[in-house]
Amino acid sequence: ARINIPEIIYGEYKTRQQTIEVADALLQRHPRVIVSRSPFNNELEAHYRDRYPVINADLVLVVGDLPEPKGSVLVISAGAADHPVVDECAITLRSIGVQPLVFEDRGIAHPTRVLDAVREGISKDASAVVVVAGMEGALAPFVASLVPLPVIGVPTSVGYGFRAKEAALTSMLASCAPNLTVVNIDGGIRGAVVSGLIARNREK
Amino acid sequence: ARINIPEIIYGEYKTRQQTIEVADALLQRHPRVIVSRSPFNNELEAHYRDRYPVINADLVLVVGDLPEPKGSVLVISAGAADHPVVDECAITLRSIGVQPLVFEDRGIAHPTRVLDAVREGISKDASAVVVVAGMEGALAPFVASLVPLPVIGVPTSVGYGFRAKEAALTSMLASCAPNLTVVNIDGGIRGAVVSGLIARNREK
Amino acid sequence: ARINIPEIIYGEYKTRQQTIEVADALLQRHPRVIVSRSPFNNELEAHYRDRYPVINADLVLVVGDLPEPKGSVLVISAGAADHPVVDECAITLRSIGVQPLVFEDRGIAHPTRVLDAVREGISKDASAVVVVAGMEGALAPFVASLVPLPVIGVPTSVGYGFRAKEAALTSMLASCAPNLTVVNIDGGIRGAVVSGLIARNREK
Amino acid sequence: ARINIPEIIYGEYKTRQQTIEVADALLQRHPRVIVSRSPFNNELEAHYRDRYPVINADLVLVVGDLPEPKGSVLVISAGAADHPVVDECAITLRSIGVQPLVFEDRGIAHPTRVLDAVREGISKDASAVVVVAGMEGALAPFVASLVPLPVIGVPTSVGYGFRAKEAALTSMLASCAPNLTVVNIDGGIRGAVVSGLIARNREK
Amino acid sequence: ARINIPEIIYGEYKTRQQTIEVADALLQRHPRVIVSRSPFNNELEAHYRDRYPVINADLVLVVGDLPEPKGSVLVISAGAADHPVVDECAITLRSIGVQPLVFEDRGIAHPTRVLDAVREGISKDASAVVVVAGMEGALAPFVASLVPLPVIGVPTSVGYGFRAKEAALTSMLASCAPNLTVVNIDGGIRGAVVSGLIARNREK
Amino acid sequence: ARINIPEIIYGEYKTRQQTIEVADALLQRHPRVIVSRSPFNNELEAHYRDRYPVINADLVLVVGDLPEPKGSVLVISAGAADHPVVDECAITLRSIGVQPLVFEDRGIAHPTRVLDAVREGISKDASAVVVVAGMEGALAPFVASLVPLPVIGVPTSVGYGFRAKEAALTSMLASCAPNLTVVNIDGGIRGAVVSGLIARNREK
Amino acid sequence: ARINIPEIIYGEYKTRQQTIEVADALLQRHPRVIVSRSPFNNELEAHYRDRYPVINADLVLVVGDLPEPKGSVLVISAGAADHPVVDECAITLRSIGVQPLVFEDRGIAHPTRVLDAVREGISKDASAVVVVAGMEGALAPFVASLVPLPVIGVPTSVGYGFRAKEAALTSMLASCAPNLTVVNIDGGIRGAVVSGLIARNREK
Amino acid sequence: ARINIPEIIYGEYKTRQQTIEVADALLQRHPRVIVSRSPFNNELEAHYRDRYPVINADLVLVVGDLPEPKGSVLVISAGAADHPVVDECAITLRSIGVQPLVFEDRGIAHPTRVLDAVREGISKDASAVVVVAGMEGALAPFVASLVPLPVIGVPTSVGYGFRAKEAALTSMLASCAPNLTVVNIDGGIRGAVVSGLIARNREK
Ligand SMILES: Nc1ncnc2c1ncn2[C@@H]1O[C@H](COP(=O)(O)O)[C@@H](O)[C@H]1O
Ligand SMILES: Nc1ncnc2c1ncn2[C@@H]1O[C@H](COP(=O)(O)O)[C@@H](O)[C@H]1O
Ligand SMILES: Nc1ncnc2c1ncn2[C@@H]1O[C@H](COP(=O)(O)O)[C@@H](O)[C@H]1O
Ligand SMILES: Nc1ncnc2c1ncn2[C@@H]1O[C@H](COP(=O)(O)O)[C@@H](O)[C@H]1O
Ligand SMILES: [Mg+2]
Ligand SMILES: [Mg+2]
Ligand SMILES: [Mg+2]
Ligand SMILES: [Mg+2]
Ligand SMILES: [Mg+2]
Ligand SMILES: [Mg+2]
Ligand SMILES: [Mg+2]
Ligand SMILES: [Mg+2]
Known part of the structure; x- marks a missing residue:
């Protein structure tokens, strides 16, 4: 059966009006809609909250009921600064009907805290791991070496100095962990x- | 249960002797070993072929019996030049015990040929799609828009001119297809x- | 005969006063003038609207009567975010005396919508195609493979993450579509x- | 009517055998075939010359009769080093049935020599101009400012030092000549x- | 004899107070001082204008009497947007005791206007040429091919799109004009x- | 007292003859000389071995007696491919009179093997750690988080694909480990x- | 004994509330805490100053008593613009219990001023040198050639024009001074x- | 009067035959010709040596009598590896009729050796300085701070590691020495x- 991904509206360059028009149209046909990177999250929340449940986070907004989760994904992040991307990821997982198991602030400076998160994810039978990390992004290959699961690295734009926004992406791509794959920065x-x-x- | 990935030896900078030593050690404990990017594939084949089945391709060599495949993956490539990476991918899949369904030379210049490949993959219930493409890499977002499956883009270094070796990677990362993830160039x-x-x- | 291109003033770094001086001088000798990327479009409109028809868009402003269109060009864009560049292109075409046939929001995620636009352009005997697209820019090679016409790719700076503003340019240049040529980003x-x-x- | 572009085989990564197979298949259905960047041009010439006329240049090889030219294009290059790309361009034009008017070694160091070429092209009613130039590529915007025609800049990889192979592309893209469009390096x-x-x- | 260059204070990151302290100290020992890229030009002018002549431009401010000029330099710029850098250059020349011969808005789109400027500079026996140009910077190699003098290219950050701020520098460095040398962007x-x-x- | 660093000759671009002349001159005044990256190591060994002890490795050659070591440095590398740089580092340390404690093939894929090496280094009271790693270079921040010592990261050019030769440098610079400092690639x-x-x- | 580095909180992306929570927790167990790059330094100072001594600088804030210094480090900078990074470095040194010997505004334009600083550092028996420099960063290799000590280059983002923020890093890495090591820009x-x-x- | 620069043939991509044809033509009208970067220097020497004096160096070849030198230029290089570019520069100066005063191997590691060279150049009343340096290129700003003359930096491609071939160019452009100007790498x-x-x- 066709897997139900809710429709995602890329809100970054749309006006408030354009976004609402597209969302309204989609909500005619779908139980929920995801709006990504809109500058009008608060206006959208105000517009929809009487008729639908709304989740309003920094980078994402969901309008409509969430489905019952089936299956789970382990989400681990390196530091507090990666939180908005973790949130975007976890909320989207819930909109897709998957349970996120979230562990934040687990940089490789504290390997035992990383191991704890990995152990818990495996014990709960997660199907995949998402690693959200900025700066040098070393958390992703480290986690990948610990789990017999597909790992999706989400490099973030957190950091300063040389190639500040690209360092994590660069190192995740260059890693020799064979079960590690990568998406765009802050994706x-x-x-x-x-x-x-x-x-x-x-x-x- | 722990999923059985055969051990992979990164052969690019190892001497013939070093590679054989590591491979011998691994074959004591594992039914098969993958050697990646070794310049000594022919010597390795000669060394092992009396005792083991050997698959000797451009970028990869496998020593040992292949397992019975369970499950399948659709592998689509853009052009003839991507063949060595397709081969590396298909042979590794077979070593992992997964059936590759391979369709080559399916660039977006011929959309109906792409659709045929996608249709066949879905009809055979493939679990994921690997898209191998160089040049501008547009095949990956196109395929991703057609399948409700995870798509792994493998950009290749095929091409010439501006950012010749990085263009496919760049466009796969920048794509707005939400089910597309990416690995390193020629990976x-x-x-x-x-x-x-x-x-x-x-x-x- | 010499083809009439209206004079184009590059307004980005000029003061309001400098721009008006150059425009006034040109309007002595030409029926219309195009001002590109001026931060003073509203002031310019106020200045000229009593004496001339004025078209005032985000990236371009035209002062003077538009000529009767002869011939047509198909203009296709990938997403709503590309609108300001589409507008700049369509208005300039009209100032040159060519009819733009505009189809927006035709990303490759919806191939049939792309085909519809292409079919209509060909049925109306367009002489060339302009493809306006950001992100991974895959729309340009896809359209180019469908039409026996010169295709001019206009990459836009829409997108985020890795090489956000250069990804579409990179992939349009790297494409193997032989009838595709490219201009500067947002051009x-x-x-x-x-x-x-x-x-x-x-x-x- | 559909314009007849001969089929182009991208030969750079194909084996001799692969190339001949594709070419044979195409020659069943087409009067001629273009092979681009093959390392086997001499072998291909030997293979086909008994049955077809063959043009064998550095970067391109054409098998089959050339059509009668209709219309013409002015091709201007900056220096002797750009010759292989000029040749590739001129031969392809002839295979498409268009007359190339070629003027080589017309760098901006000699503006009057550039003017002579432009004047001749216009007097012969060329429909477009191709400018082939490496190093700083300044010839393209200079020519574009002189002709009321579409100009296609073909930057070459000729040069040394800083961004040696990208300088001409960079400057052609950045130019403010509105009738100048660009293709990939050495394209x-x-x-x-x-x-x-x-x-x-x-x-x- | 030691050539008198006035002291130059790099004001970009200095506070108003730091800048005045350094300038005061220098004015004890020197007849004039140049302040470069200070964000406090107006405050500095107010501070000094009762005691010294002050020249206050966008990128430079000079405090103190100007010397009698000896010798001259031709300064040519491509477009109106380059004016602040032209001004910085011309004012500094006068502070050094050299006469700038300034011709602005002489892009290669109007070759005869370039020739006029060059002719006048040579007739006035200028010792060197400074070419200030942004975008693709083609004016610098063009002027260099016309004069038997050292030409100093000053690339500016004017432009948009691909490598917007680096295109002029790139092409001036890559040029084959042997008498052309280059300084930093906006220098x-x-x-x-x-x-x-x-x-x-x-x-x- | 002035610490005795032996003189280092940068041999990469010198002729055999030039290298010998400089080395001879230095050996008049110094007990030993280091030659770095010479293409003539074998010729140099032949030239000196009758008169001096010679160590001849891939990237370095030492002529003269080694001093008695005082103090020690822990040297850890990620993979077999980093060996030539490890060797260069260890031999230079010995020429300076410091004992290298070398542990190779300790990638983060095997964290316990990393911990073993670190523990041994600390138990032997090493004063500093050198981490030699290519690919994504994640070993350096990982080790830095484990030791209360200055860590010098030596990124290597081992790897393939995106920014193949720069990935390790990029991630070592971007790391948030405060005791990690970096040298040039392969340094x-x-x-x-x-x-x-x-x-x-x-x-x- | 384990060397006491105070805990460092990376404040750049944390909220005021998050930062205070982490700092409070650390101050339970540590005599002092360093907060780096927080946008809330003034709020933090107000929050802590009744209970602890606070040092509040541009890039760093220290809460808690400073230890008695043992040993010293020479800190030399090139220009006034590098001051915030010098301050961050000197304050952190004092928090670690090391005496910084600071000499600012010692660019290589005044070699004797550099020599004075170096001489004083050596006479006071500094154990290492930190060189803070932006623009072309030439001060670092120059200092490194003068001292028989480890030199840590801290490139700054001071400068304008080509690779403005990366030039100092680039030249410090490329230097042939063997005792020079480098950290991230503004580190x-x-x-x-x-x-x-x-x-x-x-x-x- | 028009200054006599001998004609320079850019030989890098020309065939032996093309080069001789151009050179022969030029020698009809000029007393000497410079051939730059030809791969056929030995063949050219053999061809011309019976009729003309020939200077045959790595990067340049001069055919014809040298003029009597008037005026002089100081040429300083950093290391032995820069020799071919020094040679190219010195020979071209002599062909132009200017005396080069050459000092090689004067890196900033030995500041007194730099000072000696500068002093001698000034005492001989050189009109300008050329600094040839690779790696981090710090010699150029150092020399520029010592002389009241125009300094032309010629960055070389000598070096290894990060931005190996561009580091010297980058730092020369970024320098704050106001009398320093730059040409292309190896120029x-x-x-x-x-x-x-x-x-x-x-x-x-
Ligand atoms: N082609 C490859 N690309 C990336 N990683 C690889 C490749 N081949 C082997 N590896 C990884 O490299 C590591 C083995 O390195 P080594 O111990 O040097 O053989 C293992 O983690 C492998 O999974
Ligand atoms: N030199 C070239 N540059 C760019 N694209 C080319 C070139 N030669 C052939 N192509 C295109 O590559 C495709 C053929 O690829 P293939 O099927 O691998 O031969 C066609 O779309 C051709 O138009
Ligand atoms: N090594 C070189 N670097 C840069 N420009 C050069 C070089 N050698 C010759 N040229 C220039 O290249 C042009 C000659 O090109 P060509 O007509 O192809 O010989 C003249 O403008 C020369 O000044
Ligand atoms: N706009 C500028 N670009 C480059 N260097 C400059 C500039 N302004 C001043 N300088 C140089 O910067 C140094 C002065 O720096 P400071 O001591 O910080 O004032 C002197 O060497 C000046 O020649
Ligand atoms: Mg933390
Ligand atoms: Mg094909
Ligand atoms: Mg859409
Ligand atoms: Mg020429
Ligand atoms: Mg103009
Ligand atoms: Mg290993
Ligand atoms: Mg100063
Ligand atoms: Mg030396």
């Missing part, structure tokens, strides 16, 4: 959709 | 391991 | 002038 | 196909 | 000091 | 000299 | 921690 | 022509 939604499809896949 | 092995884990995952 | 005016010359050319 | 074939379509276009 | 002061030393040199 | 000698000075420093 | 804290560990090291 | 000829014009200039 929390893509991390969620790919890992969510993997988790849903197994439940079929 | 056929990583495309195989990630998609193979997804396929095996479902069979558990 | 709607150049897309219009080149395609307009092609269309006018045929009418001679 | 003689694309320069020919786009300009050839423009010329053929007018003859319809 | 009007360096253009003035080098050309001024050349002009003063001859007067010794 | 084994600089890693040795800096860490050796630290170790010698403590012995004073 | 004053890393310069302090590495040099502080070296100085503390000797005192053990 | 010995341009360094010679610009400095030679300055020297000849004064002699007029």
Whole structure:
């Protein structure tokens, strides 16, 4: 059966009016809609909250009821600064009907905290891992070496100095961990959709 | 259960002697070993062929019996020049115990040929898609828009001119297809391991 | 005969006063003038609207009567975010005396919508195609493979993450579509002038 | 009517055998075939010369009769080093049925020599101009400012030092000449196909 | 004899107070001081204008009497947007005691206007040429091919799109004009000091 | 007291004859000389071996007696491919009079093997750590988080694909480990000299 | 004994509330805490100043008593614009218990002023040198050639024009001074921690 | 009077035959010809040596009598590896009729050796300085701070590791020395022509 990905509206360059028009149209045909990177999240929330449940986060907004989760994905991040992307990823997973198991602030400076998160994810039978990390992004290959699962690295633009916004992407691509794959910088939604499809896949 | 990925030896900078030593050690404990990017594939084949089945391709060599495949992955490539990476990916999939469904020379210049490949993959219930493409890499977002499956883009270094070796990677990362994830340039092995884990995952 | 391209003033770094001086001088000798990327479009409109028809868009402003269109150009864009560049291109085409046939929001995620636009352009005997697209820019090679016409790719700076503003340019240059040529990022005016010359050319 | 572009085989990564197979298949259905960047031009010439006329240049090889030219394109290059790309462009134009008017070694160090070439092209009613130039590529915007025609810049990889192979592309893209469009570095074939379509276009 | 270059204070990151302290100290020992890229030009002018003549431009401010000019330098710019850098260059030349011969808005789109400027510079026996140009910077190699003098290219950050701020630098470095040398982007002061030393040199 | 660093000859671009002349001159005044990156190591060994002890490795050659080591430095590398740079570093350390404690093939794929190496280094009271790693270079921040010592990262050019030769450098610079500092790619000698000075420093 | 580095909180992306929570927790267990790059330094100072001594600088804030310094590090900078990074470095050194010997505005334009600083550092028996420099960063290799000590280059983002923010890093990495090592751009804290560990090291 | 620069043939991409044809033509009208970067220097020497004096160096070849030198230029290089570019520069200066005063192997590691060279150049009344340096290129700003003359930096491609071939160019452009100007990487000829014009200039 065709897996149900809710429609995603790329809101970054749309006006408030354009966004509402597209969202209204989609909500005629779909139980929920995801709006990504809109500058009008608060206006959208005000517009929809009487008629629908709304989740309003920094990078993403969901309008409509969330489905019952089937399957789970482990989401680990390196530091507090990666939080908005973690949130975008976790909320999108829930909109797809997959349970995110979230562990934040697990940089490689504290290897035992990383191991704890990985152990818990495996014990709960997660189907895939999303690693959200900025700066040098070393958390992704480290986690990948610890789990026999597909790992989706989501590099973030957190950092300063040389190639500040590209360092994590560069090192995740260059890694020799064979089970590590990568999405665009700050691409929390893509991390969620790919890992969510993997988790849903197994439940079929 | 722990998914069985055969051990992969990164052969690019190893001497013939070093490679054989590591491979011998691994074959004591594992039914098969993958050697990646070794300049000594012919010498390795000669060394092992009396005792083991050997697959000797451009970028990869496998020593040992292949397992019975469970599950399948659709592998689509854009042009003839991408063949060595397709081969690396398909052989690694088979070593992991997953059936590759390979369709080559399906560039977006011929959309109906792309659609044929996608249709066949879906009809055979593939669990994931690997798209191998160089030049502008437009095949990956196009395929991703057609399938409700995780798509792993493997950009190749095929092309000439501006950012010749990086153009496909750049466009795959920048794509707005939410189910598309990417590995390093010419990373056929990583495309195989990630998609193979997804396929095996479902069979558990 | 010499083809009539209206004079184009590059307004980005000029003061309001400098721009008006140059425009006044040109309007002595020409029926219309195009001002590109001026931060003073509203002031310019106020200044000229009593004496001339004025078209005031985000990236371009035209002062003077538009000529009767001869010939047509198909203009296709990938998403709503590309609108300002589409507008710049279409308005410039009209100032040159060529009819733009505009189809927006035709990303490759919806191939049939792309085909519809292409079919209509061909049925109306367009002389060239302008493809306006950001992100991974895959729309340009896809359209180029469908039409036996010169295609001018106008990459836009729409997108985020890795090489956000350069990804579409990179992939359009790297494409193997032999009838695809490219202008600078967000270069709607150049897309219009080149395609307009092609269309006018045929009418001679 | 559909404009006849001969089929182009991208030969760079194909084996001799692969290339001949594709070419044979195409020659069943087409009067001629273009092979681009093959390392086997001499072998291909030997293979085909008994049955077909063959043009064998550095970057391109044409098998089959050339059509009668209709329309013409002015091709100007900066220096002797750009010759292989000029040749690729001129031969492809002839295969498409368009007359190339070629002027080589017309760098901006000698402005009067540039003017002579431009004047001759205009007097012969060329429909478009291809400018082939390496190093700083300044010839392209200079020529574009002199002709009321579409100009296709073909930057070459000639040069040394800083961004040696990208300098001409960079400056052609950044130019403010509105009638200048650009193809990939060393893209003689694309320069020919786009300009050839423009010329053929007018003859319809 | 030691050539008199006035002291230059790099004001970009200094506070108002720091800048005045350094300037006061220098004015004890020197007849004039140049302040470059200070965000406090108006405050500095107010501070000094009762005691010294002050020249206050966008990128440079001079406090103190100007010397009698000896020798001259031709300064040519491509477009109106380059004016602040032209101004910085011309004012610095005058502070060094050299006469700038300034011709603005002489892009290669109007070759005869370039020739006029060059002719006038040569007739006035200028010792060197400074070419200030942004975008593709083609004016610099064009002027260099016309004069038997050292030419100092000052690339500006004017432009948009691909490598917007680096295109002029890239093409000036890549040029094959042997008498063309280059300074940093927007480096009007360096253009003035080098050309001024050349002009003063001859007067010794 | 002035710490004795042996003189280092940069041999990469010198002729055999030039190298011998400089080395001879230095050996008049110094007990030993280091030659770095000479293409003539075998010829140099033949030339000197009758009169001096010679160590001849891939990237470095030492002529003269080694001093008695005082103090020690821990040298850890990620993979077999990094060996030539490890060797260059260890041999240089010995020439400076510092004991290298070398552990190779300790990638983060095997965290316990990393911990073993770190533990041994600390138990032997090493004064500093050199981490030699290519690919994504994640070993350096991982080790830095484990030791209360200065860590010098030596990124290597091992790897393939995107920014193949720069990925390790990029991630080491971007790391948030505050005790991690970095040298140029493949800079084994600089890693040795800096860490050796630290170790010698403590012995004073 | 384990060397006491105070805990460093990376404040750049944290909220005021998050930062205070982490700092409070650390101050339970540590005598002092360093907050780096927080946008809330003034709020933090107000929050803590009644209970702790607070040092509040541009890039760093220290809460808690400073330890008695043991050992010293020479800190030299090129120009006034580098001051915030110098400050960050010197304050961090003092928090680690090491005496910074600071000499600012010592660019290579005044070699004797550089020599004075170096001489004073050596006479005071500094254990290491930190060189803070932007623009072309030439001060670092120059200082490194003068001292028999480890030199840590801290490139700053001061400068304008070509690779404005990366030029100093690039030249420090490329330098042939064997005792020069480098940290990330504007990495004053890393310069302090590495040099502080070296100085503390000797005192053990 | 028009300054006599001998004609320079850019030989890098020309065939032996093409080069001889151009050179023969030029020698009809000029007393000498310079051939730059030809791969056929030995063949050219053999061809011309019976009829003309020939200077045959790595990067340049001069055919014809050298003029009597008037004026002089100081040429300083950093290391032995820069020799071919120094040679190209010195020979071109002599062909232009200017005396080069050459000092090689004067890196900033030995500041007193730099000072000696500068002193001698000034005492001989050189009109300009050419600094040839690779790696981090710090010699150029150092020399520029010592002389009241125009300094032309010729960055070389000597070096390894990060931005190996671009580091010297980057730092020369970023330098704050106001009398320093720059040519392309390995541009010995341009360094010679610009400095030679300055020297000849004064002699007029
Ligand atoms: N072609 C390849 N690309 C990326 N990583 C690889 C490749 N081949 C092997 N590896 C990884 O490299 C590591 C083995 O390195 P080594 O111990 O040097 O053989 C393992 O983690 C492999 O998974
Ligand atoms: N030199 C070239 N540059 C860019 N594209 C080319 C070139 N030669 C052939 N192509 C295109 O590559 C495709 C053929 O690829 P293939 O099927 O691998 O032969 C066609 O779309 C051709 O138009
Ligand atoms: N090594 C070189 N670097 C840059 N420009 C050069 C060089 N050698 C010759 N040229 C220039 O290249 C042009 C000659 O090109 P060509 O007509 O192809 O010989 C003249 O303008 C020369 O000044
Ligand atoms: N706009 C500028 N570009 C480059 N260097 C400059 C500029 N302004 C001043 N300088 C140089 O910067 C140094 C002065 O720096 P400071 O001591 O910080 O004022 C002197 O060497 C000046 O020649
Ligand atoms: Mg943390
Ligand atoms: Mg094909
Ligand atoms: Mg859409
Ligand atoms: Mg020529
Ligand atoms: Mg103008
Ligand atoms: Mg290993
Ligand atoms: Mg200063
Ligand atoms: Mg030396």
